[in-house]
Amino acid sequence: MKTTNSLWYALFTAPLLFVFATVVLIPFFIGILYSFFSWDGLPLNPKIFVGFGNFTRLFSDRRFLDAATHTVVFTVLSVLLINVLGLAFALLVTTDLKARNAARAMLFAPYLIGGLILGYIWKFILGDAFRAVGEHTGFTSVFFNWLLNPQFALLALTVVSTWQMAGYIMIIYITGIQAIPDEVIEAAKVDGAGFWRTLWFIKFPLIMQSFTVCLFLTLSSCFKIFDVNLSLTNGGPYNSTELFAMNIYREIFNLNNYGYGQAKAFIFFIIVAAITLVQVGLTKKREVEM
Numbered sequence: 001m002k003t004t005n006s007l008w009y010a011l012f013t014a015p016l017l018f019v020f021a022t023v024v025l026i027p028f029f030i031g032i033l034y035s036f037f038s039w040d041g042l043p044l045n046p047k048i049f050v051g052f053g054n055f056t057r058l059f060s061d062r063r064f065l066d067a068a069t070h071t072v073v074f075t076v077l078s079v080l081l082i083n084v085l086g087l088a089f090a091l092l093v094t095t096d097l098k099a100r101n102a103a104r105a106m107l108f109a110p111y112l113i114g115g116l117i118l119g120y121i122w123k124f125i126l127g128d129a130f131r132a133v134g135e136h137t138g139f140t141s142v143f144f145n146w147l148l149n150p151q152f153a154l155l156a157l158t159v160v161s162t163w164q165m166a167g168y169i170m171i172i173y174i175t176g177i178q179a180i181p182d183e184v185i186e187a188a189k190v191d192g193a194g195f196w197r198t199l200w201f202i203k204f205p206l207i208m209q210s211f212t213v214c215l216f217l218t219l220s221s222c223f224k225i226f227d228v229n230l231s232l233t234n235g236g237p238y239n240s241t242e243l244f245a246m247n248i249y250r251e252i253f254n255l256n257n258y259g260y261g262q263a264k265a266f267i268f269f270i271i272v273a274a275i276t277l278v279q280v281g282l283t284k285k286r287e288v289e290m
Helices: 003-034 055-060 062-093 099-110 113-139 150-178 182-190 195-206 207-225 227-232 244-254 258-285
Strands: none
Touching: 003 258, 055 258, 062 099, 062 207, 062 244, 099 150, 113 150, 113 227, 150 207, 150 227, 182 195, 182 258, 195 207, 207 244, 207 258, 227 244, 244 258
16 A cells, blocks of 8 residues: 555656756756856857856956845845734734725735736836826925935835735734634733733744744745846846846846856855755744644
8 A cells, every 4th residue: 555655656746856857956056067167158159167266256246246235135124024014914904803804805915916017017106106296296305216216226126025025924924823822812811911912922932933934935035036126127227226136137148148147146046045044943943832
């Protein structure tokens, strides 16, 4: 019987493993190999072995370092805003609010919009619409084209990403909150704990698993964001919103530096993997078994 089950498992997992290997694993290792060569990506042109030259070149690449700075600032702001808003929404829609189901649907809806479409929608709002509002109201210090201002363009990207992901993160926090036994909350109320003490000392420790998942998802998503970055700002103005993924894309497809771009991609992978592993390790230690 066990042999039969093993054969069925192998039959159904083999296609998935094949697709994963051909789409993810093999290109990943080929990309690592190319990162040691200077190559423009054209099959007929020679590949010149440069060893670790592509990697040492990164430390003097001002544009790549600027993209790294933009990505870190954007990620920190977005992760904080997305999780704070997602948790606030989850706490709101798990109360006795009569319209809580409708509120859940409306708050989750932005996540269903594709990143490219979302970027173009907000490009109109933060550009032409904001400028028109500023001209008619006189509040031009707030309502102007944010996407043309280097100081506000990255903030605009943060706002759009937060608006898109907060509702999705809300769903994960809702799951964690609803998993808390009612008896625990009732006992806290009997002991005289108010809303904030119950939230800080009861709910937060018991939804730490949700924190682990949400922080992992938001960290990895914000570090890797590309579609919204492309459609909303296209890295502008003056490359002030060019993030990691866009910098790598332009290096490979615009400048035809395939080997150097692959070196950037590999370093990018190492950075994201290291940060997310540290985050998961730290939050896992604080999880509480119910």
